[in-house]
Amino acid sequence: MNDSGENGEKKRSRRPVAERTAHRDPERTRAAILEAATREFAENGMGGARVDAIAERAGTNKRMLYHYFGDKEQLYLKVLEEAYVGIRTAERALHIGDRSPEEGIGELALFTWRYFLQHPEFLSLLGTENLHRARWLRQSVRLKELHSHLIGELSDVLEQGKKQGVFIQTADPLHVYLTIASLGYFYLSNQYTLSTIFGRDLIEPTHLNAWERHIVHVTLASIKR
Amino acid sequence: MNDSGENGEKKRSRRPVAERTAHRDPERTRAAILEAATREFAENGMGGARVDAIAERAGTNKRMLYHYFGDKEQLYLKVLEEAYVGIRTAERALHIGDRSPEEGIGELALFTWRYFLQHPEFLSLLGTENLHRARWLRQSVRLKELHSHLIGELSDVLEQGKKQGVFIQTADPLHVYLTIASLGYFYLSNQYTLSTIFGRDLIEPTHLNAWERHIVHVTLASIKR
DNA sequence: CAAGCCGGTAACTAAACAGTTACTTGATGG
DNA sequence: CCATCAAGTAACTGTTTAGTTACCGGCTTG
Numbered sequence: 001m002n003d004s005g006e007n008g009e010k011k012r013s014r015r016p017v018a019e020r021t022a023h024r025d026p027e028r029t030r031a032a033i034l035e036a037a038t039r040e041f042a043e044n045g046m047g048g049a050r051v052d053a054i055a056e057r058a059g060t061n062k063r064m065l066y067h068y069f070g071d072k073e074q075l076y077l078k079v080l081e082e083a084y085v086g087i088r089t090a091e092r093a094l095h096i097g098d099r100s101p102e103e104g105i106g107e108l109a110l111f112t113w114r115y116f117l118q119h120p121e122f123l124s125l126l127g128t129e130n131l132h133r134a135r136w137l138r139q140s141v142r143l144k145e146l147h148s149h150l151i152g153e154l155s156d157v158l159e160q161g162k163k164q165g166v167f168i169q170t171a172d173p174l175h176v177y178l179t180i181a182s183l184g185y186f187y188l189s190n191q192y193t194l195s196t197i198f199g200r201d202l203i204e205p206t207h208l209n210a211w212e213r214h215i216v217h218v219t220l221a222s223i224k225r
Numbered sequence: 226m227n228d229s230g231e232n233g234e235k236k237r238s239r240r241p242v243a244e245r246t247a248h249r250d251p252e253r254t255r256a257a258i259l260e261a262a263t264r265e266f267a268e269n270g271m272g273g274a275r276v277d278a279i280a281e282r283a284g285t286n287k288r289m290l291y292h293y294f295g296d297k298e299q300l301y302l303k304v305l306e307e308a309y310v311g312i313r314t315a316e317r318a319l320h321i322g323d324r325s326p327e328e329g330i331g332e333l334a335l336f337t338w339r340y341f342l343q344h345p346e347f348l349s350l351l352g353t354e355n356l357h358r359a360r361w362l363r364q365s366v367r368l369k370e371l372h373s374h375l376i377g378e379l380s381d382v383l384e385q386g387k388k389q390g391v392f393i394q395t396a397d398p399l400h401v402y403l404t405i406a407s408l409g410y411f412y413l414s415n416q417y418t419l420s421t422i423f424g425r426d427l428i429e430p431t432h433l434n435a436w437e438r439h440i441v442h443v444t445l446a447s448i449k450r
Numbered sequence: 451c452a453a454g455c456c457g458g459t460a461a462c463t464a465a466a467c468a469g470t471t472a473c474t475t476g477a478t479g480g
Numbered sequence: 481c482c483a484t485c486a487a488g489t490a491a492c493t494g495t496t497t498a499g500t501t502a503c504c505g506g507c508t509t510g
Contacts, residue, residue, distance in 0.1 A: 025457085026456085026457065029457075029458085043356075044272060044356075045270050045272055045273070045353075045356055046273070047269060047270055047272035047273025047274075048270070048271070048272025048273070049272075050496090050497075050498090051497080051498060051499080052496095052497080052498090060457095060458075060459095061458075061459060061460075062498085062499075062500095063457095063458070063459070063460085063500090063501095064457075064458065064459095066498090066499070066500085067457085067458090071498080071499075072498070072499090084422075124356060126415060126418055127352045127355070127356060127414070128270075128356070129417070129418055130352070130414055130415050130416070130417050130418055131268075131269075131270055131349060131352060131353070132417075133417045134417035134418050134420070134421045137417075137418055137421050137422075138421055143421075143422060144422070144424065146422070147422045147423060151423065174423060174425070175435075175436075175439055178411065178412060178419070178436075179408065179439075179443060181411060182407045182408045182410070182411035182412065183404065183407045183408075185407070185411050185415070186403065186406060186407035186410050186411050187403060187407065189352070189355055190351060190355050190410070191355070192354070192355050192357075192358045192359035192362075193351055193354055193355055193359050193362055194403070195359070196359045196362050196363055196368075197309075197362075197368060197369070197371070197372045198372060198376065198399060199369070200399070210400075211400075211403075214400055214404075217447065218404060218443060218446075218447040221443075221446045221447045222442065222443040222446045222447065250487090251486085251487070254487080254488085275466090275467075275468095276467080276468060276469080277466090277467080277468090285488075285489095286488075286489060286490075287468085287469075287470095288470085288471095288487095288488070288489070288490085289487080289488065289489095291468090291469070291470085292487085292488090296468080296469075297468070297469090
């Protein structure tokens with residue numbers, strides 16, 4: 001979703017006539033719009049994002065954007081849906097039940113943190129959507145079932161840990177996931193105000209690594225007997 | 226923020242210089258604009274907030290808004306600064322060092338959670354400011370010293386706990402505060418998308434209380450020996 | 451080979467926007 | 481009692497915005 005080599009220069013939208021034929025590529029155009037929209041919405045929010053800016057970033061124009069996605073709101077919802085599909089798909093590949101319960105939870109915590117770290121646009125989109133009280137996400141039908149799998153798998157691992165006597169009986173799957181997500185989300189999405197008010201650059205590798213270890217430590221400390 | 230129960234029934238007592246009619250009350254107008262702006266920015270972000278809407282909510286007009294605050298950006302910064310002053314001021318009144326270390330930390334966790342719960346506009350403003358990478362907060366000079374007090378006091382409590390042997394030696398004040406803030410912030414600011422995708426209404430009192438207990442539990446579990 | 455379809459361009463429009471200006475109203479002091 | 485000044489109003493302005501329309505040109509196919 002990120003690279004797509006091509007002539008990624010924003011300023012140059014002018015192309016030679018002979019080259020135009022090569023640019024008639026609907027799927028590429030569609031994908032370019034979606035990627036440009038992801039960045040624009042992530043950087044500026046729903047209210048701040050500019051349709052013209054998305055078209056320019058995608059190396060196309062508004063006509064195509066409206067052609068493929070209807071309007072600004074539908075494009076935004078598409079972007080949001082794709083973002084969720086991205087993390088949940090990667091998550092499934094983990095198979096946290098294959099290891100010991102303790103390792104499984106630690107693995108999930110590490111994965112979530114690193115995914116957040118590598119996909120700042122996902123965090124940003126979540127923030128925007130929550131500012132609007134999930135106004136658009138609520139309209140999406142296809143997302144509901146995506147998430148039940150996560151809780152189901154997590155629940156199994158916790159049950160196994162409880163049986164083995166390594167986890168406390170009160171450990172709740174949703175609480176555990178929210179704990180992991182909280183610690184990663186807040187640190188990264190609020191890094192700018194936090195770095196400013198506490199005078200410490202939180203994005204520095206040293207601090208980043210320390211927080212990664214902290215997340216695993218806190219998560220496990222909160223459920224271990 | 227105000228004592229705006231009455232609209233200005235002051236004619237009965239003596240006639241000071243500041244005696245005004247109900248229609249001419251600069252301080253009330255200023256305060257009304259600030260409060261209206263807080264709500265508008267919290268609900269719509271910087272890009273989505275409308276100057277006309279703020280003026281209307283404040284029961285005045287744009288002319289006054291520009292007169293008192295300069296422009297939209299300065300008004301926004303003022304709103305943000307006041308929000309920070311609000312939480313840090315309330316925090317100071319806690320005196321977490323007066324109790325046992327364990328109680329002190331628990332108290333701070335409870336306070337932070339409840340403050341977040343009662344001031345959703347604060348969370349929203351933080352989200353907006355971080356979307357813009359602290360662009361405006363960075364320009365604020367008067368905020369830096371507000372926050373060192375918090376870390377200092379927290380640090381003292383942790384040290385005391387370490388000496389008494391109840392806290393682990395590696396407990397770090399900033400990490401502890403970030404842990405508390407993370408758990409409260411994420412749950413509340415992301416409640417809309419979370420409730421939607423997990424099909425559980427997180428703002429229900431039952432779940433709210435459970436999460437409050439969870440925050441205290443996690444925080445203490447992560448630093449206790 | 452022409453008809454029309456499809457990917458694409460660019461200029462346009464109506465509305466919304468931040469910020470300004472010209473004006474009103476009423477209190478105060480000389 | 482009028483000159484002055486500050487609080488407040490409302491209409492205006494230039495620009496930006498989401499969304500539309502008119503058009504272009506090569507490719508496919510009957």
